[in-house]
């Protein structure tokens with residue numbers, strides 16, 4: 001709790017009072033102080049393509065982006081984002097009026113909510129949700145309305161006894177029931193952090209139908225668009241009928257190119273929506289990451305080989321960690337997307353993910369994230385723990401050995 005002033009009024013305003021330090025900072029600090037393997041915060045332990053790193057160096061040396069870049073982003077990057085959406089999804093956006101570069105997806109989410117919400121507006125988000133959603137909704141004065149993704153039948157879990165594809169599922173009736181006259185916006189995320197669920201065409205079609213029927217705006221966080229596995233397919237919501245005009249789509253270079261520190265993200269949407277988001281964004285950072293914007297423009301134009309290779313590499317890592325966790329006794333939800341694995345710790349005789357994650361560094365020398373932090377209904381998330389697999393294979397193998405030895 002924030003320090004009191006002499007008037008006994010808390011320093012931190014009531015919109016933010018419920019949000020302490022983000023779990024990612026807390027758990028990464030714990031990993032450092034205990035010398036543990038950090039499978040908590042989602043960042044790769046190897047950098048992205050060398051030629052893209054060099055492109056950033058070149059931009060710096062050539063003096064491109066060392067001073068404030070244009071507010072909407074450098075033209076090269078806006079053109080590259082538009083070309084990427086066209087090439088991958090057949091979505092056509094005008095780089096001048098329908099693309100906005102942001103300081104990572106985090107700023108895009110905050111700016112979109114600050115721009116589009118009036119105090120009291122309700123925002124429906126899929127629970128468990130990425131932690132900045134709740135804080136951004138709160139900063140915008142909105143009210144969050146969680147719709148809980150629930151694991152399907154335990155009979156199909158990945159356990160030591162056998163592997164399958166248990167999934168956290170959206171209940172479309174629950175989603176429909178959550179819409180009220182005060183609902184302004186759906187805040188979606190697919191592929192979904194932390195569950196690894198990728199929304200199917202059938203699910204997205206129903207979501208789109210509901211958005212059109214109830215005249216809702218949609219902000220869709222698609223930062224893991226290139227991390228989909230097996231037979232899952234990433235379908236941008238904006239490609240569905242009636243959605244382009246009401247959808248703000250968010251992407252990020254951090255996940256796709258393994259440069260999370262560069263903080264280059266983007267928004268694609270029709271001009272009125274981009275204009276609204278830009279109004280908020282210009283007073284948050286105004287601009288960010290000048291030289292990196294040029295490098296990301298080159299990255300988005302990489303041939304399909306890069307994207308395919310990246311996915312194949314992450315798929316191998318997923319399978320290494322999924323096997324390790326299964327072998328260590330966890331029940332594993334094999335993700336269809338993202339670079340996170342959600343596990344159920346109950347087969348280990350544990351039920352409180354918070355206590356489990358706080359003890360894990362001492363017990364096993366590994367750090368993970370308790371999914372409960374991503375829930376309003378904390379009890380619904382209590383037994384679930386998330387592990388990141390965007391790490392070197394030897395690191396994943398060592399973590400698996402440590403976990404197995406600890407139980």
Ligand code: PMP
Nearest residue numbers: 104105106130193221252254265
């Ligand atoms: N959305 C989701 C679902 C995430 O997992 C993250 C974390 N990287 C972000 C947004 C934030 O992305 P960025 O680092 O580009 O701000």
Ligand code: GLN
Nearest residue numbers: 024025040041042043193
């Ligand atoms: N998105 C990353 C995760 O889910 C963390 C980003 C952050 O630390 N804010 O692990």
